[in-house]
Amino acid sequence: MKHKGLEIKIKRAIILLFATAVLPLQAQPPADEILERIDRNLSSENRVFESSMTIHGRRNSRTITSKTYAVGDKRSFTEYLSPPREEGTKMLKLEEQLWIYSPSTDRTIQISGHMLRQSVMGSDLSYEDMMDDRKLTETYNAEVVGTEEIGGRDCWILQLTGKVDDLAYASRRLWVDRERYVPLKEELFAKSGKLLKRSEMSDVVQIEGRWFPRTVFYKDMLKQGSEGTGFRITDIRFNTDIPEYLFSKAALKQ
Amino acid sequence: MKTALKLAYRNLVGAGLRTWLNVIVLSFSFVVIIWLKGILVGWDYQAKSDMTNWEIGGGQYWHEQYDPYDPFTLAESHAPIPQQFSDEIARGDMVPLLMVQGTIYPQGRMQSVAIKGIDPAQDIFLLPTHKLDTVVDAVPAIIGAAMARSLQLAEGDYLTMRWRDAGGTFDATDVVITAIFSSNVPSVEAAQLYIPLETLREMTMMEDEATILTFRDAGAERAAVQGWVHKPKEVLTASVDRIIKTKTAGQSVFYTILLLLAMLAIFDTQVLSIFRRQKEIGTYIALGYTRREVVGLFTVEGAMHSILAALAGALYGIPFLAWQARVGWTIPMDAGDFGMAMAQTLYPIYSAGLVITTVLIVVLITTVVSYWPSRKIAKMNPTEALRGRIQ
Numbered sequence: 001m002k003h004k005g006l007e008i009k010i011k012r013a014i015i016l017l018f019a020t021a022v023l024p025l026q027a028q029p030p031a032d033e034i035l036e037r038i039d040r041n042l043s044s045e046n047r048v049f050e051s052s053m054t055i056h057g058r059r060n061s062r063t064i065t066s067k068t069y070a071v072g073d074k075r076s077f078t079e080y081l082s083p084p085r086e087e088g089t090k091m092l093k094l095e096e097q098l099w100i101y102s103p104s105t106d107r108t109i110q111i112s113g114h115m116l117r118q119s120v121m122g123s124d125l126s127y128e129d130m131m132d133d134r135k136l137t138e139t140y141n142a143e144v145v146g147t148e149e150i151g152g153r154d155c156w157i158l159q160l161t162g163k164v165d166d167l168a169y170a171s172r173r174l175w176v177d178r179e180r181y182v183p184l185k186e187e188l189f190a191k192s193g194k195l196l197k198r199s200e201m202s203d204v205v206q207i208e209g210r211w212f213p214r215t216v217f218y219k220d221m222l223k224q225g226s227e228g229t230g231f232r233i234t235d236i237r238f239n240t241d242i243p244e245y246l247f248s249k250a251a252l253k254q
Numbered sequence: 255m256k257t258a259l260k261l262a263y264r265n266l267v268g269a270g271l272r273t274w275l276n277v278i279v280l281s282f283s284f285v286v287i288i289w290l291k292g293i294l295v296g297w298d299y300q301a302k303s304d305m306t307n308w309e310i311g312g313g314q315y316w317h318e319q320y321d322p323y324d325p326f327t328l329a330e331s332h333a334p335i336p337q338q339f340s341d342e343i344a345r346g347d348m349v350p351l352l353m354v355q356g357t358i359y360p361q362g363r364m365q366s367v368a369i370k371g372i373d374p375a376q377d378i379f380l381l382p383t384h385k386l387d388t389v390v391d392a393v394p395a396i397i398g399a400a401m402a403r404s405l406q407l408a409e410g411d412y413l414t415m416r417w418r419d420a421g422g423t424f425d426a427t428d429v430v431i432t433a434i435f436s437s438n439v440p441s442v443e444a445a446q447l448y449i450p451l452e453t454l455r456e457m458t459m460m461e462d463e464a465t466i467l468t469f470r471d472a473g474a475e476r477a478a479v480q481g482w483v484h485k486p487k488e489v490l491t492a493s494v495d496r497i498i499k500t501k502t503a504g505q506s507v508f509y510t511i512l513l514l515l516a517m518l519a520i521f522d523t524q525v526l527s528i529f530r531r532q533k534e535i536g537t538y539i540a541l542g543y544t545r546r547e548v549v550g551l552f553t554v555e556g557a558m559h560s561i562l563a564a565l566a567g568a569l570y571g572i573p574f575l576a577w578q579a580r581v582g583w584t585i586p587m588d589a590g591d592f593g594m595a596m597a598q599t600l601y602p603i604y605s606a607g608l609v610i611t612t613v614l615i616v617v618l619i620t621t622v623v624s625y626w627p628s629r630k631i632a633k634m635n636p637t638e639a640l641r642g643r644i645q
Contacts, residue, residue: 166421166422167422167423168418169423170424190426191423192426194414196416223363224363
């Protein structure tokens with residue numbers, strides 16, 4: 001009788017051990033799947049959104065609002081709506097090329113070479129940062145390296161290491177909401193491991209069935225004077241009809 | 255002719271103050287023209303020798319994609335150094351330079367720079383590259399004084415540098431300023447950071463590659479090399495030639511005004527003396543002078559102003575020009591703002607050719623101006639002239 005009781009105890013212990021070992025595995029999908037689900041949330045065939053970008057400087061802050069039409073990750077058209085100084089400025093991205101139209105000079109210039117690395121209107125974002133939006137699954141190998149709570153949400157910490165050669169950032173670290181599969185924080189690193197940029201996402205809402213962070217706060221960690229740049233999406237629509245003529249240089253002058 | 259010269263001299267000296275006023279104005283033109291031309295020759299010499307010493311050596315080979323006026327080309331402007339240059343580089347007679355675009359963060363601000371990798375042991379350029387051959391806890395770098403001034407950097411300062419490797423991946427590290435150099439060539443100072451060549455090659459994964467190859471000997475025959483464009487010294491200094499040409503044209507306006515004033519005075523003097531000396535003209539003709547000889551006499555008299563002016567100019571001009579050649583002329587604004595090789599103090603250089611040409615041109619112009627009113631003599635009626643009647 002005593003022997004049987006011990007057997008039951010051992011069985012229970014094995015079940016408990018098995019459960020503790022297996023359950024987290026079931027709760028935590030493979031890192032690549034997490035990336036895929038992030039891409040599903042953030043990427044779309046096309047999107048139209050209005051946004052406001054607030055650049056926090058040492059002395060003051062200024063806000064720039066714009067409307068963007070984007071198709072996939074190759075084509076986008078942005079028109080700046082305010083402040084009056086930037087109103088009417090348009091930006092066209094086609095594949096690897098970027099043009100900017102300035103209404104005050106009535107000229108279109110191509111942003112190329114080192115100019116792509118300049119900041120967009122004094123923000124912590126470079127033109128290149130805005131252009132580089134390939135899917136994470138195509139460019140990085142991921143590994144879950146831990147968990148952490150951010151803003152009351154449980155997150156997985158994903159360590160991303162580049163799997164292609166032409167990446168801007170050799171590695172990234174992502175804090176991904178375990179429930180909604182949306183990154184809430186991201187750090188971008190140089191090859192040497194130096195932290196270059198940090199972004200924090202918040203105000204996550206469900207739009208057309210996908211979770212989307214409406215506010216992103218960017219900070220160039222090498223720039224000390226800047227207090228960072230806030231980017232807030234005020235309105236977004238996915239998979240709508242975007243007129244084809246927008247993605248031509250002629251549309252910049254209209 | 256001897257009599258004509260003697261007569262001309264006596265008449266001129268006899269005219270007193272009027273002659274000396276003309277001579278002084280004309281001598282002033284002489285000195286100013288020679289000085290200004292000397293400044294331009296001096297600038298040309300200084301700019302070219304500074305460029306040779308700091309930037310271009312005896313000439314260069316550029317990677318075929320490299321275009322200094324188009325930063326877009328820089329990302330693709332690098333290739334392995336051709337085998338045939340190995341000996342020259344080993345001897346130290348050729349310096350490879352690798353260039354990439356980067357960003358530095360002095361005091362946390364962002365600044366685009368060209369990162370140049372250069373051999374610390376080179377001696378073709380006056381750049382203090384030996385200061386790169388040191389052991390410090392960051393990448394050693396040297397920068398120009400202009401950049402140090404604008405970014406408020408000093409020797410020993412640390413700053414973060416960010417760049418992209420051959421694959422386009424960002425990398426960042428700290429650099430320490432080990433030396434600040436001062437040159438008269440803004441293009442080697444503006445927004446440029448020099449670090450050891452091998453360090454840059456390692457950082458960018460561009461082993462044995464270069465963007466520009468500078469050789470020491472300008473005279474040697476240079477063969478064409480595939481993938482590289484040969485840029486002889488004359489081509490690299492063509493910008494200096496162009497600016498000197500433009501400046502010469504600009505200065506010509508100034509010379510013209512100066513000469514015009516002097517010539518106007520001489521012209522007036524000639525008209526007046528022909529008007530007042532009609533009796534004398536009539537006497538010459540009565541004595542058997544032909545009209546042409548009398549015209550010649552007056553022309554020589556007028557032209558002699560320029561000879562006297564040259565002598566008077568020499569009297570005060572030689573000490574002035576010699577003093578200028580020694581102390582130079584300091585430009586009353588920052589020469590670095592011109593954006594080209596220009597020293598703050600320019601030292602004029604006068605050649606015998608420059609002085610002789612200037613004297614000849616001024617004498618010739620004075621002769622023509624003196625001859626012009628004298629032509630009237632040829633139309634004079636000698637008897638009327640002898641009576642002193644106005645014609």
